[in-house]
Amino acid sequence: MLLTACATKPNYDYDTNYDFNQLKQFSTFTPENTTDPLTAKRVETAITAVLVTKGFAETQENPQFKVTYAFKVEDKPKNSGVSIGLGTGSWGSSGGVSLGTSVSVPVGSNTAKIQTIQINIIDTSNNRLIWRGSDKFNFDNGGDEKAEETQKTVATILALFPPQK
Template identity: 30%
Template sequence: MKNLLIAAAVLMLAACAKTPDVDYDKSVDFSNYKTFAWFPQATLANAGNYQISPLMEQRVREAVNTQLQAQGMTLADTATADVLLNYHASVDTKIDVDTFNVGYGAQWNYWGMGYNTQTTTREYDVGTLVLDVVDRASNQLVWRGAREGRLQKKQSPEERNEAVKESVATILSGFPPEKLKK
């Protein structure tokens, strides 16, 4: 029974990891948006991390374009698009700390007994990709989606492409917001 509860908890956490972090303006009718374009100044270049390069920027743009076109939207000129897209990326270093008991000890020469503990720490990078959708006519942010994940180093270009496609698909699974409502 205990193992079944642990398995259910792990599955629930895995399901949560696939859910994008989404915020949007509830007063907006997203069915009116048929075309999109990128803000002219949209860039990831200022992120300041070696993993966020012009190559990664190209991957993100291609993945977003492909995903939105698969959802029925059309890439248009900036002056005529219904919505404009902007994106941001950041990389943060986090620390994972584990402390556990490794044994019970006793000494006879000196009075005392106690537990021995071991603590290990690991640094790792977490990347966050944020996609903004702005209504071109009002210049107001109407939708924001984000995904955070642990970055993998030493990936091939193909592995990087797949990771970006998966992240973008996860973020855009909440766009338009009507898809989230059941």
């Protein structure tokens, strides 16, 4: 099991007084000083693909909104532990009580990684945040699986943009 997606619901918030129907063109803004250029490129490529699919046009000249993003990776202990079970039963005219234990031991590393992605939509006319969404997923290794989960997570976040009032 190289990669397991979290069953989370993305978080989002937005300016309730903003008219999102006016937005047609966007540009993306790459974070400076990133320590993970592979993930940065994956996130940015996914953002552009999702927004273009939604009918927005990417442009560097006079966009109505810009998209910034941030991401972080945290260690998460893998699930392990001890459980105790107690049961009763009968067989014929006899009865009995049973007590058992179970120990769960993670195979391989004792931590997993959690990738959190946050996407910000900023009105370029006044440089004001108008929408923000975030979500996360678990992974053990990078490569194709992490790239695919990054794309899915960005699509899940941006499924909530623009907000439907």
